[in-house]
Amino acid sequence: MVSGAERLLAVLAAHGVEVVFGLPGVHNLPVWEALRTSGIRLVGVRHEQTAVYAADGYARATGGLGVALVTTGPGAANCLGATGEAYASGSPVLVVATDIPSTLRRPGEYRGTLHETRDQRAMFLPVVKGGWTLRAAESIGVYADSAALLATTAPQGPVYLGVPTDFLTADAGVWNRIPTRAPSTPDVTPGVELVAAAERPLIWAGGGAARSGAGAAVGALAARIGAPVVTTYGGRGLVDHPHVVHGPVHLPEVGALWDEADLVIGVGSDFDGMMTQNWLQPAPPKLLNVNVEAIRNYRPDVTLRGDARVVVSALADAVPPRPGNGVADRVAELNGLVRAAVAADEPRAVPLLEAVEGYRVVADMCVAGYWVGGFGRITRPRGLAYPVGWGTLGFGFPAALGAAVTGRVVAVCGDGGFLFAVGDLATAAQERLPVTVVLVDDGGYGMLRHDQARAGHEPFGVDLRSPDFVALAGSFGVEASAVDGFGPEFRARLDEYAARSGPNVLVVRSAALRPPVNTSPRWYRRVS
Template sequence: MAATGGCTGGERLADALRELEVDRAFGLPGVHNLPAWNALSQQGIRLIGVRHEQSAAFAADGYARATGRLGVAVVTTGPGAANTLAAVGEAQASASPVVVVATDVPSALRRPGVVRGALHEMSDQAAMFAPLTKAALTAESPDDVARVIRRAGRLARRPQSGPVYVGIPADFLTAEAAAEPLPADPLPAESTEVIHRVDVADLLQARELLSTARRPVIWAGGGALRAGAGEALGELAETLAAPVITTYAARGIVPPDHPCRASNPVHTPEVGALWDEADVVLAVGTDFDGMMTQNWRMPKPPTLITINVDAGDAAKNYLPDLQLTGDAREVTENLALGMPRRAGLTELSRRLDDIETRVRRRIRREEPQAAELLTALSETLPDDAVLVSDMCIAGYWIGGFYRVAAPRKLAYPMGWGTLGFGFPASLGVAAAGGGRAVCVTGDGGFLYGVGELATAIQEALPLTVVVVDDSGYGMLRYDQTRGGLPHEGVDLVTPDFVGLAKSFGIDADRVDGFGRAFRRRLREFTRSEEPNLLVVAAELSPPLNTSPRWYRR
């Protein structure tokens, strides 16, 4: 029933998102959620329309990674909601604060325990999201809409951050809501405000272990980056003369010229040796997942100290000798207080420079095209560019070996390893307004969301897409070749990507390899104010950070 006065549930939705400081969202309209589009527009929230609901959730994830703010996807009932699930799973695995707002079958058409066959109806829409989210919430009335949206936003951003689902029966959007929204309900008692109190004795013990260590190492994960712990970690590393090894999610947490930064992945033997030699490791904001530890073939260090907002997350793969539970930045700052400065910083910096030289020499020897790609990106991208890579061989090289200049300047889907992430996530990065988005994707992954070329041009997004075209799933082709197997399912017929992009009105070009022509066109494209696409005909071999090439056996 339409509201005759006062405020509707749709307007309550828009008001609550505004309270959460949401000024843009991503979505696809459907017959059930059209009132939400109207309400958000009236509140000045830019709702960017995509061509597939999965892209809406990927774009919300990209926006969240680039900004640290809440990413929001607005989708319709049933199949529309279901289409977001792969992207929601990636957001969960990468701890991205995303809220998926989906309409559900109108409450007036529901009968308890019966699927009547209303349009898009399913038995329990929220249950699809339960395994992939921090919470799956449903509004119980038009009055309840603002409350569940506020709760979802707070839950999504609270460490450890992650996605939250909100279901709203479609008729609640147009029904009249109470003059005053329901008050926000308190979050559970395990709120970070409660647990961020580290025992003084534990801090003293950690200081003693680190200050007396012969070869300390700092391992920084995505939780450290999301907490803004980079400066504190950098200062502590210099005090301890300890190398800083970063996970994929923490790339850029310390600047490229930091004397303690190990700029290459631990999957290289040269950096792996730093781990093997360590007598004390301080692990900040990490869970030591399989992709970073070569499926836990890295040995546990003699002494492991963890800093993590979630004690269980910190201990699930390597058992810590000492746990400091709390916010990564706050605990690291407190840990550094009174820490004596150790000698050896100059020697460490020289060793890390030598490791860098040896790793880059190895890349030039083993895969010169990858060396050209990495150099071209480093020398041509604008300083404020945000690089988004997909699950493709070029993306693996970037995820492991590209020198990320600052936090949140690389989005890489190695939380869940979700193919098709790159291009739609870059829509969210481009919409964030923090610098030009540069997406590097393969021909296979790009085709997952190729229809979003329409979104890019319609919304005039500052985005350059680099499609590395090897006419197939190059990583899987490598696996089959390495195993002496015939190529089955990995060779693809691909379109004329340049012609396809131009049919959408997008400037596009094609080059062979990552040499001079690639650099010239990449420089031109990334200085444009319009979206564009550059196709590169190249076939790369995979780097050491991909599982077939892990050196630990």
């Protein structure tokens, strides 16, 4: 007999899963027993929300399926905020939660069984791509297979799978793996005609381009048609290419590329509010949409549906080459203007951005994170994870734990958001995860303090009593130290910590940084 727990892990292994993140409970202990001999690494966390954030961070870092294993009722409910971030950011995450025993469930009735909810799956439906609750132990193979495929098939996103606890020890029956097909290439002729007629094309590459591995294809297309490349937060680091702009469109000098383009080629982007300043960017004269689905925020003239890497490669091969038009020189000049604008706007941010360049970074929703997310020079695919899908404060540290399974990661966090998951310093220490936390302590919620001041109010409820972060980290067995500001000592200590083998925390005592122009209070496009 193959138990349900064993079948679940076998399906995950068949989908390339090598690590799972989870928290044990009375209902899911059979999975923990099966994990002993499964060959899949278990990273035990201290909160269910961390399990999903870590699975999300792992998925963003690797492109593979991130898996969170949690228990029933309150354990499952604790996952919802992190699952919403994965949904808004298009991360392939599978949340496997146990449910009460099927023998105790009565349809339409709430009986008060331990951890019971009226409909656990229904809690997740607003924040997942799809979800199921098993009705028979024999179906665990096909449903786990379907859930993994759904999560990893573009457009990617989180999926919920609920498993009544008695099914984990029951006979799982036979499982026949679901066959898959390679992505097809659509007819790109309509797109070729649009590109050939354009004189000032702009490539706008988003998270879908990054998830499909379309970097080389985007670079080839940019070079062939002489187009600058603007990347969204999800597309940062897509390709290191002379045509890539290292700054956000929220800076007027970069936003001008959109305004003057006669064709925008959107690759794997839905043109969300955070990137378009709530759609105050005017609709371009022509829009070519390369995506697996229709977009709603701007009306495309042509949509080429399919995998971004496949479609853009075909497009780059088919479009007529455009003679050199000095785009590389213009982008180089523009990137210089971006750096100068940062230095003029907030000179204290410059050494921070310089120090983290070259590292894989996970940024939280904090002022330092906004600077890194908008202006950090990211030159490697999947080099930045940033929670602007849903904007979940507290994402940075736990997501970095998942990414750190694959190697050294720098997490840029504020003092407020870091405390959301501070207990998982124990996870970092126990698993010896190579994560360096840059913890910027400005004594409160710096962005909200700025918002209050901007409205003419005195700070209220945004200043925080912080612990001694160095001593706190030390109590978990995690090396930590503190520096004042982002000067040379910060850079030297960061490089020193990043060369170590385990986790560490670098506390930066700093006056509040001025928020950058990519934060909504400073957007330059305004409703007239």
